[in-house]
Amino acid sequence: MKTFSRSALTLLISLSVGLAAAQINAAPLTDRVDRPSHLTANAAQFPLIDIQSINDRQVMVGESGHILLGTADGKIKQVDVPVDLLLTAVHFVDPQNGWVVGHDGVVLHSTDGGQHWIKQIDGRDISKTMQVWAESALAEAEKASEAAPDDEDLEIALDNAYFALDDVEAGSEAGPSRPLLDVWCRDVNEGWAVGAYGMFIHTTDGGSTWNYVAALPNPDRMHLNTVLGLTDRTLLVGGEGGRMYRSQDNGQSWTASRNPSQASIYKILELKDGSLLALGFGGELLNSQDQGASWTELQSQTRVSLYNGTQLADGSVLLAGQRGTLLYSRDGKHFNVWKSKSSASWLGVAESSPQKLMLIGSKGLQRLSLSELKEQLQ
Amino acid sequence: MSTQTPKQPERPEHNPTSMQRVVGYLERALFHNRIAVLIFFLVASVILGYAALSLRPDASFTRMIPTGHPFIANYLKFEDVLRPQSNVLRVLVENPNGEIFDKQFMETLREVNDRVFYIPGVDRGNLKSLWTPNALWTEVTTDGMRSGRVIPDDYNGDEQSLAQVKQNIQRANMIGSYVANDFKSTIIRVPLLERDPETGKLLDYGAFTQELEKQVRDHFDAKGVKIRVIGFAQIIGDLLAAATDIAIYFAITVGLITVLLYLYCRCWRSTAVTVLTCLLTVVCQLGLLSLLGYGLDPYSILVPFLIFAIGISHAVQNINLMMSEMGQGATPLEASRRTFRALFIPGSTALLADAVGFMTLLVIDIGVIQQLAITASIGVFVAIFTKMFLLPVLMSYVGVSPKGMAQQHKRANSSWPIFRRVARVVEPRYALPLIAFSLVLLGYGYYAREDLKIGDLDKGAPEFRADSRYNVDNAYLLDHYTTSTDVFVVIFKTPQEQCARFNAADLANQMELNLLEVEGVESIQSLYKTMRFKILAHNEGNPKWAELSRDQYVMNTARVGAPSELVDPNCSVAPISLYLADHKAETLTRVVNAVEAFSTRYDLGDFEILQAAGNAGIEAATNIVIEHSEKLMLLLVFVIISAVVLWEFRSIKVTIALMLPLYISTVLCEAFMAKMGLGVKIATLPVIALGVGIGVDYGIYLYSRLEGFLNQGMKFGDAYFEALKTTGTSVAFTGITLAMGVATWAFSALKFQADMGLLLVLLFIWNMVGALLLLPAIASMLMRNKYPHD
16 A cells, blocks of 8 residues: 555656646747758758759758758758758858858858758847947948038938948847848858848858958948859859949959849859859849959840859850749850749759759759750750 | 345346236237227328428538537637638539630630629638639739739730730649649639528528539530539538439338348238338338428438338337237237237337437537437337337238238248257357357457548548549549648637737748648648748749748738638638648548647747648548547447346346347447448448447347246247247348348449448348347356256
């Protein structure tokens, strides 16, 4: 009887502990910048946003914090990622070191070829950086304006500084709400990332600290969609409303490039012959022969948006776009439009081995050979 | 019983004299007033027969669903926003000559749309097709967002505007849901109002589908477009339309039974009386139903036949004994009175057992099953009167014809070679192996019924055969469209005006991701998916923006203009629709468990995750209710019927001998269902309960006869042989006759009737074999001390 009552008591205690534990377990859903992404068996069918080929491997990023690695033998592996939100761009500087950016100002870093990722910063950190910059910029502008009250330029600068501070505060009010949209790194130490509402950050210490880049003349705080460093060290940024910026002193100073169109630029590609392609909204396609100093419009033959592209091993160029559209060109200037049956958008192309393509987009990953593609889409 | 103390010997309380006094009193009352009895039944029959004429088939969505289940309570609470996904018809209009982008076809489609719109019962505000104003597209251009109607106001049917419509359909993302993947057909989504909002009258599904049939299907089929209709209302409509078929099968069965009855007794008088009283029972039952304000819904439609079958079983007992009495020289009146005296107690007990057996179906909280329980109980109640009072009185007038007497004489003088052998089952050397064998069968039954599934197992409507019009139409839809017809809706509830809060959206989105992992969930449609798309669209259509925003302004803008089936006007209920691969019970269980697991894993704060709506959600609730109540129902059936048997025979051992064979046949019936791939569902569940109710009759008659002989001091073997000669013959005859009658249902065009027929055949045969062989074997073994063999 005694043992019975004791075990009953033990049972009761363990039951109540179990109940309490169950209640403790039912915590609110962790914020998406702090919770790991799901591993799912069919991650390759979820939307994928960007792809990069590194030798014979590929790294793909997409919705819900999905990062997929493609191996030389054609396998796909989803890796653990510390955030659960839409990732927008990936850039590896060598087979080991790479960065991924995404919504809520998230920057992820890997030093082992994408197998493991740590979060370096998120929008909360960026907001702080930008707040500090905007406050000091305002203080400076106020001082300058007080010193020379009649200077109209200083007046405008002061207005801009007020607007910038307002905007930074508005942007951080709801938490880290602004997405980073692209990332490009020169080496393991130095890199740039751009994003919504003129967000532009720079690191020189491998991502341990990121600073706000204020030198870009973007007072309207338009979205910056893409950043690219050319082989001659020129830096280019493309953005909303056809804005194009160029820096030849490693980002110290920036000038706006002349762009004949106002359509948003989503991506800039450097081809092997040194010429540049910029692609964007509504079939916008621009060419530059002078490292982005000036741009001329090309006939894209389409009105759908173009998001990304790649130059294949044989020198031909393949661009990916909205509603199943692909643009193919042998010379990088004259393009043919191919439409796939599905209306899902294509967001990127990679050549896994000569003539073997990996297409990513809003329906995930699809593999095709170039000849299949030509047959199917012409 | 209640005053009985445990120490008393076995049957002291059972006072045969008091019982006999009641029976004797009844007998005198009945046979001294035969004319009055006949007049009473005549008047009752005329009144009830007249009432029966106004009995209408009826069906209702709410009666098909377990309204007490929390899922359904949730559904009913938010019915207005959930209806378009739940009680909905899909009218598919196919152009047999090619794509739908054809001036002529589009005109016809508009006519179909208008005709459907005006059929009473249609929820007109939520009707959606290419032609309705709620079919909208949106697109992003350099100048911002544009939107418009799929068929624009300036549509004129020329090449150009048809191309425009095609483009709009793509922009509206309607391919695979409203327009077939091959562009050869399009769907009109027709939500139904169960209750007319103005008059409050319930929708008459029979009338509604007939109207649809006439106004739309026939009319437009003649005009060269193919119409297909899928949905709950169509299933019910087709079932109701098949009521005539069901009735024809009943008629065939009744005819067959009559012929067999005549061949057996060779007496047209008793055959006529039997069939007449049985039919009268059914007529009176239907009349009572009508007077009580009930209709006859498709799932209760087999009850009248069951009542007929039960009637036959009792009448045969009566006639058989009567013949035997008359064979010994009694006059019809004397024979009738003796039969009454002998059969009144076992007969009434058996019918009472049937009635309470059927009543146990009331524990299942599904309207149609409860109605079936009431319908069947009323039938048995009527049967007590017709079988116990009317039949003996009628027989006392007509007697048995000379031809029948000759047959009886022949039979009485035969050597009964088969029954002589059958009677040997009471000897231990046969009884023990037989009992062992049946226990092995029971074990096998337990093993096999592990596979027994709850709910539907096949695609489409399992009530119909795979090649029925409904299932062909359903298969066509599944083949040509992406979104399936099996929709499970999870109700995501937030405080008012907070459905578009980032936290709400993030939580719902997280749940969607979890549910997409569940096997059988093919795709998900929700407010949040639409909002994501809207946010992307507001950002030039750039997919890098396809993410929910923490910025409340962005979220509110994204919510504006969301279709009414995705969110209620108060922004507090957002149905999340899961499109499933099928509606098998396992699939539904997986979904229910996954939703449950998700909502308990997190502290949801102000938000609630509620199950469930959509046809699949409602079916999940039905399955849960059936699964929970199936065991309870069987337990109740057995406990209650055992109690009745115990009360009648005052012996645990007799009760075991009677109930064990029934239990085995129930288990074997379930095992058979598992093997045949028949799920336990609204259509099959009652059969099991009814089977037990019908089976117990055999045992009660047989054992009361056997007991009579045993109490006269006969040895067990001889007593059983004597019991077999009269009662056994009736049991064997009834079992075989009813089984043969029901076997014809296998040819029914309705799979649901064929399945029920098959199960009933098995139950009739097994119960008969169990009563004739197993019952005496068990009884003789259990009571070898009381009734020695030698």
